[in-house]
Amino acid sequence: MISYVIMDDETVLQQKWEERARRYQDDPRGVLFRGLPGAANEAIHNWHEAVVRFHFAPLLPKNARILDIGAGYGRLSALIRQERPQSQLVGVDFSKVYCRIYAEKKIAHSICADIRNLPFVQEIWDGILVVTTLMYIPQAQCHFTVKQIIACLKPGGVALFIDPGLEIIRVLRRLSPGLKQKTTGGHGFDRTAYMDLVKGDNCIILSKGSNTFFTAFLPLFFMIEKIPWLACKLGRLTGWMDHRIRLFTRFSLHRWVLIRRV
Numbered sequence: 001m002i003s004y005v006i007m008d009d010e011t012v013l014q015q016k017w018e019e020r021a022r023r024y025q026d027d028p029r030g031v032l033f034r035g036l037p038g039a040a041n042e043a044i045h046n047w048h049e050a051v052v053r054f055h056f057a058p059l060l061p062k063n064a065r066i067l068d069i070g071a072g073y074g075r076l077s078a079l080i081r082q083e084r085p086q087s088q089l090v091g092v093d094f095s096k097v098y099c100r101i102y103a104e105k106k107i108a109h110s111i112c113a114d115i116r117n118l119p120f121v122q123e124i125w126d127g128i129l130v131v132t133t134l135m136y137i138p139q140a141q142c143h144f145t146v147k148q149i150i151a152c153l154k155p156g157g158v159a160l161f162i163d164p165g166l167e168i169i170r171v172l173r174r175l176s177p178g179l180k181q182k183t184t185g186g187h188g189f190d191r192t193a194y195m196d197l198v199k200g201d202n203c204i205i206l207s208k209g210s211n212t213f214f215t216a217f218l219p220l221f222f223m224i225e226k227i228p229w230l231a232c233k234l235g236r237l238t239g240w241m242d243h244r245i246r247l248f249t250r251f252s253l254h255r256w257v258l259i260r261r262v
Helices: 011-024 038-059 077-083 096-104 139-152 166-175 177-182 191-198 212-216 218-223 228-244
Strands: 002-005 065-069 088-093 109-113 125-131 153-164 203-210 254-261
Touching: 011 096, 038 077, 038 125, 038 153, 038 203, 038 212, 038 218, 038 228, 038 254, 065 077, 077 088, 088 096, 096 109, 125 139, 139 153, 139 191, 153 166, 153 191, 191 203, 191 254, 212 218, 212 228, 218 228
Parallel strands: 002 109, 065 088, 065 125, 088 109, 125 153
Antiparallel strands: 153 254, 203 254
């Protein structure tokens, strides 16, 4: 089942996402980085899963109510369903195509909505995932949007945010000017700004991290792109290092912050 709650001031961005969703369907390339080698995107996906599995999911009660914002075709919702099979899960996405695919996979109920206009009352969710979604909100609206998300959490509920680091994106765009044209837009956050987004009187930061080792080895993914087994092995190695040695550095392609509402 799909519900629709869409704001009408981001029509161009939504059209781009619909085109991208129609083209890639449930291929991870549709929701990750275009222009990166396949093994690199696979490594990013696996790292996202690890953050959800080892940091977010263990904090949820058995029958948790969980909201996946920017759920896409269900890339991480499927993992949540596996880790917490008795949970009440809802996926939200900007794209009607992705919501349709999500619903067809029968992962959970799907709602097509703008993150800035979530159709929920306050204090109803035990856990909220917001993965590579804030990056598409105009920067001037990010603080308000995060406050709305946190307000949807029950006291004691947790929210996981993952978004690109602005510092490394600037470097990548200098090295590859065409990279900007290969995306659906969006922006990154520098380390200080990202932390400021989730600071507030009604929440505490539980933990944070980044894929620093993956980022350091990113050029190597391009060099060994035509050696799939080696690229996959590199992805597993960097993922293990980023999981074992948790850093929160300036030069990371993605950073994550886990907060609890108090």
